Amino acid sequence: MPTAQSVMLAIHCKKTDTTDVKTPLLTYIRATYSDREADDAADDVEKVQSLRAEVGLAQSGTQPGVRDTLIKYYRCLNAIETRFPISKEKSAAQVNFAWYDAFRPSRRVVQPNLHYEKAAVLFNLAALSSQAGPLGQLSTEACGLFALLRESESPKTDSPKPMDLTTECAGLLEKLMLTQAQECVYHKAVIDKKSPNVLARLAKQAGTMYDEVERAFAAPSLANYFDKSWAQHVSLKASIYQVEELIQLGQQYRSEDKVNNQIAVLKEAFARLQNTRRIARAISTEMSDSVNRTQVRQFPGSAVRSARSLSRYTESVDGLLRQQFDRLAAATDNARLKLAEWELPDTLKALDARPPSALPEALSRELAEIEAIGGVNHLKGILAEIGELRREVDADLMAAQ
Template sequence: MMYQLVLLLFLHFFSLFQGTDPLAATCRGRLQVQRAKLNQEINYQTMMRNGAEKLYRATSNKKLKETIALELNFVNSSLQVLKEQLAELNSSVQMYQNNSSIPTTPMVPLGLKETKEIDFKEPFKDFILEHYSEDDTKFDSAIQQLNKIRQAIRTPSRDSSGVKLLFQYYNLLYFIDKRFFASHRNLGLHFEWFDSLTGLPSMQKSIAFEKASVLFNIAALYTQIGAKQDRTSSDGMDAAVDSFLRSAGVFHYLKQNFSNPPSTDLSPEVLDMLTHLMLAQARECLFEKLIADSEKRNLSHCLDIAQEAAQVSEVYKQLHKLLSSTAIKDCVPSSWGGLMHVKTEHYAAISHHYVALGLIGQKDEISSTAREKLEHLHVDSKSNEKSEAKYVPQNANERFRLGRSHLHQSIALHEEALRTYRMCRQLQLIDSLHDLLQRAKENSVSLLSRLIEDSDQFQDVAEPLPIRASTKFQLKLTDPDLSQYKASDLFKALGPLKFFSAKRHWTAARIVELKKTNDDVSFGFSVKEDSPVVVTRVEIGGIAEACGLKEGDYIVAVNDQDTKWASHDDISRLIKGAGHQISLKVVTPMNWKYLHSRGGTAGMSVCSKSTSSSSSGVSSSSSRNPSPVGSVCSKESDKKGSWNPFRRRSSKDPLEASYITNVLYR
């Protein structure tokens, strides 16, 4: 018993160190566990249905077909129930909200995509042994660490440390992709992720799918962080706006860089909808801050707030139409559409309330600034082009009349919002939303009651014109800052990534033993460049030529000392300090044409004698990527790249030029 307790504590602290806390029994944690169970059950029922459909098409037995059809009906019914349960989980927005004493409108968070566990050990060890000709046991620790990191990203903590963990794993995938994934070989690894919205599994061999799923979870995590902020404080509002904008940026980045999506939640239509949803929620938080910071209640200021509220209402109105489209409505919970409708009516009501508040509170003559705003406040609802309807009240009587009409419209819109709230079963579970809507309605009713008490001369109330949506705040979308989260190459010992990668080939390593009789005789070769050092000149008739050293060879070890990352000066010191005998471990790089069409030994070019055992002798014909001696370089040989759904950018990948961890999509 004591041993189990110690083990649990160790796992707990290790998970916290990794940025995860799988033992935390929070509401959000339980919700994610329930989501994982539903995903597994949906996966099982989907496989049952696929098998039954194949059997139904294959058999000609009428009685068996009837039995299979009955089973299919049962499986489809079970799948429908499971999808409804998942939709209810996606509708459980109250689990992610901040429990503030002051009610605020709920925000829509996203659940994380679930994935199955992967063991990189056997595929990677085989690839290291066969492709790199390295001792695979030297990389057991690196593979174990990679497995732990991937296990940790399945349950990231709902804070900045969880975001950091996901970003670091995403950056780490750049190195994994370069080291182990190539078009000419299948590692046998399958990345399986469950759709966040439908629960259906998707599986691909491409590591690009893994990258996209991790980015989706980063965006989803930002939505949960934004939803849990205490928006009754200024700092909480700022944090919420920042989180939703970051989430929108990641979704937009995914849409721009990911094609051929295997799952619904990564489709362009859904990503576009999620981007607009996060932008709408960021704008709503900005509006809340605008109201909280407002102290002056003059007419001009109230008109500004009214147009900002109308802008929020218009954004949610367009979003509600987007959720009703054919490509989206079947994969998102119906409660999302209900919440968008409620917010559309709620903020439209607030815009009318503030117009009435400004008009009724205006005792003096209207200033020129306020008059100009009133001229552009309304739009003609009967016009298809939504042209301006200029109407400026000329006296106090007209201001009261116009203010009263706006109050009546505000109350009517609040009643519509409450009606929509009562019609949605999921929204009825959010008590804070009802309290907020009821309080807003009571504010308008109270103001109208005071207005009637002060003056009962108004008899007819005309319906006011719609308020023009306008904003002074522009939301800026930015791509995720991937360079902020560094990730180290776990398999750095394999050599510089630019040369020793899965897409490059070289001959098996060979040992070249060089001996000379005295100090006056050189070994007969020159080297240049760094990491790795390249043989650039071999003296004709010299010791190096006789021992089989070739121009273009990479020196990967000197006297059993690994030199893949050594500089030219390091190699020079090693060679000069070796005395009369030195052992070089070298490899010859190959391209595809060399690999498949050349069988004989490569010829050597004529080089002048070198007086030094190692010199920097820069030749104008040499390059940083020397072609194998005698091989024919062709553009076609470099066109064979692995399938990558991330679109290539026209700019050069910075990681190809330097070994920094600013990972960008390729």
């Protein structure tokens, strides 16, 4: 964790088939306006067709300039929306847009709906932002794009909607990207050597956000949609940051010489770390069957896939767990040294084991005398009388003034 090495999820781009945008648009212009208007618009429509072809060819997201192409095409779609209706109505331009589900690539959905095309383009822009570049900045950008998809385009697509373009899925991916951005904030704070108190708060926030994402994966509409490794990865991250919070709290308590609190949180951290290890083992077992459908990233680093994804993922997770165990062991040793300096808990054990007869003789005689005159109750009575006398003296002094 503190080395700023962390595995993060990236989103695959949606794939599409070749779509003829030019012919339906020119046909609509001729039917609605005139041949002359169609001839005047031919060059602009040709540019739109060219951009659509580039979008279709750049489906892996690795080609240079693909992000700029998607942005230009999205702007063209916004311009088309204000001029030409594209829908299944006979009076509208009949353009059938075909896209494949990003998480279920065999599922193909065709809709004559411009908002469906815009939603798919926004999805791919968000996916690209999750795959490359400065993680914190682009995770935040991906979050914003998924939010725009959820709010603006997803509700306007036709039914049945592909699951990856539903408001539920877009909302989940929005939360996931925001959570990974928060994780980057934590790593930046570690690099900047912030105080353990600050790091504990940031780790707690990251763990809480990963918990929320895990619950989103379990929503009825999405429970059987994503591969299990996605939800397991998020569960692992939530557990890791819960442990990290406790370790940082232990460091804070150590700086304040609150050894008892430090020991308590370190015990809790150790128990939770055992659970984290179990989650990691489950992921390593099941991820081998599904790694081709999961894309992961490292901080800092680039996207990796297939067998390399599994290898790097398991290596990174194992490294994180080993590091946390080492840090936990070091913190525990420090707590033990502090107890040894205070001669604890041996002193307490010695006092508990010491029989009453082992008290010094003079102290035993004084205790016997106190017991003879009434014991503790007698002493309490004397203290009460002293308190009453003090109040009377204070009253006399006030009267004299």
